[in-house]
Amino acid sequence: MKKIFINSFIVVGVSLSAHANAEVFASLAIDKQDGAAYGWSYDQNSLTSAEQRALEECNKRSSNNQCTVVLAWSGEGCGAYRTVEGRVGTAYGWGVASSKNTADEIANREALKRSNGIVAPNYVWACNSSDKSQLKVIKGGDSEVKTVNIGSQVWMAENLSASQFRNGDPIPLARDDDTWATTARNRTPISRIVEDNPDKEQKYGRFYNRYAVDDSRGICPVGFRVPTKEDFDILKKTIGSDPRAGNKLKSKTEWRENRGTDDYGFNALPVGYVYSYDGYFSGEGIVALFTTITPYNKEYHYYAELINREGSLHDLNIGAGAKPFAGYSVRCIKN
Numbered sequence: 001m002k003k004i005f006i007n008s009f010i011v012v013g014v015s016l017s018a019h020a021n022a023e024v025f026a027s028l029a030i031d032k033q034d035g036a037a038y039g040w041s042y043d044q045n046s047l048t049s050a051e052q053r054a055l056e057e058c059n060k061r062s063s064n065n066q067c068t069v070v071l072a073w074s075g076e077g078c079g080a081y082r083t084v085e086g087r088v089g090t091a092y093g094w095g096v097a098s099s100k101n102t103a104d105e106i107a108n109r110e111a112l113k114r115s116n117g118i119v120a121p122n123y124v125w126a127c128n129s130s131d132k133s134q135l136k137v138i139k140g141g142d143s144e145v146k147t148v149n150i151g152s153q154v155w156m157a158e159n160l161s162a163s164q165f166r167n168g169d170p171i172p173l174a175r176d177d178d179t180w181a182t183t184a185r186n187r188t189p190i191s192r193i194v195e196d197n198p199d200k201e202q203k204y205g206r207f208y209n210r211y212a213v214d215d216s217r218g219i220c221p222v223g224f225r226v227p228t229k230e231d232f233d234i235l236k237k238t239i240g241s242d243p244r245a246g247n248k249l250k251s252k253t254e255w256r257e258n259r260g261t262d263d264y265g266f267n268a269l270p271v272g273y274v275y276s277y278d279g280y281f282s283g284e285g286i287v288a289l290f291t292t293i294t295p296y297n298k299e300y301h302y303y304a305e306l307i308n309r310e311g312s313l314h315d316l317n318i319g320a321g322a323k324p325f326a327g328y329s330v331r332c333i334k335n
Contacts, residue, residue: 025050025138026128027072028081029058032090037062038081040126047072047138070094075135075167078127080104082111082120091115095164096137100125106164113161113202137166137222145221147334148265151238153231154334156224157265159205163191165217171208180209180279184325189215192327194271195281207274210301210324213291220332227333229294229302239264246306255308256285268306274327291328303328 024043027050031037039058044050051069058067071079073096080103081094091114095106104125111120146157164170174180174192183190189212194200212219213226220226239245250260251267260268268290272283283289288306295301300323 023074023133024128025072025074026079026126027051027054027069027139028079028094028124028126029054029067029069030081030083030122030124031058031062031064031067032083033064033066036122037067038122038124039067040124042126042128047074069139071096071137072139073135073137074128075133076128077135078103078125080107080123080125082107083122084111084115084118084120085122091118091120093120096135096167097164097169098135100127106170109163113198135167139222145224150235150264150266153234153238155227155235155266156332157267158203159269159271160208160220160330160332161201161205162219162221163206165215165219166222167217169217171212171219173206174279177279180274180327181277184209184277184279187211187324190327192274194284204269204271205329207271207327208291208330209274209327210291213293213330219330224332224334226291226293226330229292231333232290232292232302232304235304250288250306254285258308260306270306270308271329273329276323276326289328290331299323 025047026042029039039054041050041053078100079096083092093107093111095103097103148157191206194204247260248263249266249268251269268288273289275282290304292302
């Protein structure tokens with residue numbers, strides 16, 4: 001093990017040793033009130049022991065024993081977690097990938113999105129070495145996911161903006177119409193930010209095509225999933241049968257007309273969607289479209305929409321925008 005001082009913060013590297021090829025676990029913990037208090041574990045025989053070890057290491061450095069586990073994974077690979085200095089905020093970022101450098105690149109990128117460009121110097125990482133099985137994220141900042149309770153359901157309170165699958169693999173990002181269109185024809189996962197403007201990602205999330213949403217690596221945070229048609233049916237029943245009940249889900253701003261009341265904090269923003277093969281943006285200020293995981297037939301899937309001409313949450317109808325090549329917003333729901 002080695003400890004290197006950088007910017008007055010300890011960066012922890014892990015010396016790797018050979019073990020039997022059994023499933024092993026790693027974990028990172030941090031005191032969110034003191035970014036310089038951190039803990040790590042690797043090559044542990046169980047998730048429980050990995051988290052306990054990380055907490056023990058963190059609490060050794062914490063003045064108030066307020067450490068929490070922020071990341072856990074199994075399989076061959078590395079995890080990294082970054083936070084800004086406490087005096088400038090609480091922004092964070094994490095990444096899990098096959099190498100330490102890639103994991104840190106992801107963590108740094110995610111932190112910059114939350115910090116408005118402020119560099120996050122507080123940094124801890126660890127790597128499993130003996131487990132040759134597929135890398136799998138078990139816990140990845142679940143406590144940081146903004147949620148809203150509506151009836152019996154727990155929904156994300158903002159559009160998904162994931163840049164990686166649960167196993168740490170990056171979700172490709174299109175930055176122009178042509179890239180989106182080419183990827184659609186190749187039937188591979190792709191995401192896109194509103195107006196291709198990175199400054200809009202935190203507020204509006206990303207659009208994802210069907211191949212990203214259906215990917216077995218998982219697009220939602222651990223503990224969440226892409227909703228089914230039935231999930232939206234329940235949501236529709238919960239908010240009521242009034243013709244303008246959908247206004248309860250719509251945001252109070254940015255709709256060209258018929259703005260919402262946002263009674264539940266769902267905050268559905270009219271970000272529109274990415275149009276199928278051509279890849280151009282459409283519907284901004286007019287419609288919020290949310291994908292589901294439920295297929296209608298071999299080509300189409302169900303989706304939910306809110307539009308500015310009426311207040312209701314429409315029936316989950318099939319339209320041209322339901323093609324797998326189109327890009328929709330994703331609102332994950334808790335398992």
